[in-house]
Amino acid sequence: MAKVIRVNMTDLTVRTEEAPAAWAGLGGRALTSTIVAEEVPPTCHPLGPNNKLVFAPGLLSGTAAANSGRFSAGAKSPLTGTIKESNSGGTSARLLSRLDIKALIFEGQPVGDAWYRVHVNKDGVTIEQETETLGKTNFAVLESVASRFSEDFGVLTIGPAGEQMMGIANISVRDTEGKLRSFGRGGLGAVMGSKKIKFITIDGDGSSPIKLADPNAFKAASMVFTKTLKDHPVSGQGLYTYGTAVLVNILHEAGGLPTKNFTSGQYEHHEKISGEKMYENITARGGEPSHGCSNGCVIQCSQVYKDTAGNYVTSGFEYETIWALGADCCIDDLDIIAEIDNVMDDLGVDSIETGVMFAVAMEAGILPWGDGKEIIRLLREEVQKATPLGRVLGGGTLAVGKAYGLTRIPVVKGQAIPAYDPRAVKGIGVTYATTTMGADHTAGYSIATNILNVGGKVDPLTNVGQVELSRNLQIATAAIDSTGLCLFIAFPALDIPECLGSAVDMINARYGIKLTMDDVIGLGKTVLKIEHEFNLKAGIGPEQDRLPEFFELESIAPHNVKWDMDQKELESFWNF
């Protein structure tokens, strides 16, 4: 029996329920967004007692399916005021699934000043007061959990930023090697902090392997699925070797690499921060160019980056992080960027929101352009200690831009715009403007053209066809986010029909159901509409589905283009 566990932080009680029949076909984002939409008042304060924090494994989490170790966190976001789903790897999705927990829902809010830790195991959930790790950073929390309890527990934790309920705060997840993955976006760490939960541990002892309705059919579909991931040059070779950072040079060449707080589309020192340079450094220093964020990953887009002395610095060193600190903040040294990434992991802050925020802070004159050492000082001495300046910085990109009277503030619905300039890549601009999540590049990832009728070539510099393209990408992404599969399966899905087909076959064999591809795409549409409805009720309507004005006023090199999408056309996004 799939369980839903409700942890009430107001009266510190736990209630375990059988999952409602209506939630049977839901997992991951579909489930977190359904629960938030049904149970959270849209106008509530995100940091108040009426918000809920929901964790849900995907439909295939915990199975032997390749790349199925992802899970979702959902709540009303303190950064955007919208519904929010964030997605992470790590070990916890697998453990929750094997404990037959379909959703873990945190409700209410303690009245006093005490903080808590929550423990999940086969017998249920316990809540204990926590003092030892208060004020401690994430790596210290992991050490504490390992020494006090077990090295094998799944861990979900917040750092000092989450404790201080900052908008840049993430929720960090222990990975297979005792390092950190993140529910990065939307300030969900602040929601966890508002419920005074320092960390959650998950003990998988005594759990059972996932029961499959049709083991043979599952195995057959799983083999096909894995083969498509390994056969495709993106998921099987490109990501495996170079990770996502290879996009630095590509986006520079396309003129869509936002540079110096979005004042240019090209960065003079792009080669120094490129994926190719990262690969060179990693292989020369004994690091790992290929690495998985969760069990069963065959794509291995993560990596372990070491310093010149061969010491671990960071892992999961993503394009968007490198872009934000590199091109956007003009730091042309990959080693310093890696060091900052480590500090961000330790403090528990979103590396996109924080990097973009620092570029705005540089424009505001808080620190010089390109000064990575000063970023580390500001993170350690101001953000970590929650000084008045640290709180302004911790509020995120919009907070800093407003505090310093800037007009070039790259956010949509309060969330920082990531690494693709919408003037040179118009389709991503539509996604940034219309997604239910605030600016989010992952909301509209590449997916099967043949299934979704996304045909032909779309000119990135013109508006023609961009709304339809973005709509189809967002629908498909919402569906993938509900499966527990890594979003990067989108690449083989784009070219190999058997990829998505076998994923649907695995879901059917797992649950003994007969979903079609249309059903799965239909699920994506439903998820988007549920989320959109929540946002409308929260007072976030078409007026907020737009990019900041400066994109319409300022053109960027080398293509010298502005954002000129008609607002009415953008509003047509929801006509489905």
Place this chain on the structure above:
Amino acid sequence: MGGTIELRAFMGLQMLFRERGWSIPHTFEIEGEMTGEDLLVRLDIPRDKVESFFINRLAIAIEGSVIRPGDRVALVPPGVPGPHRLLLGIHNKAKSRELFGLSH
């Protein structure tokens, strides 16, 4: 009329450039206007090592592309990730699966 083009490359193709002692960018002389396929032959780079081009910083499919003296040309190998594959037009629906060396 002949002239030079400026060549760039990404990922494994950068390694190939280095093995050949080519800088990035690498200046390459062409006799005149030529197709993308012909350029790859001239460069002695197998067709299956290149998924698409950037020509003067716009993603262009190899099929039907024309290279002219003075152009800035970047070679994009198979395996480049990212939402830009569709949004920039690197992903070309017409391309054959054999290009990726797929076994089915």
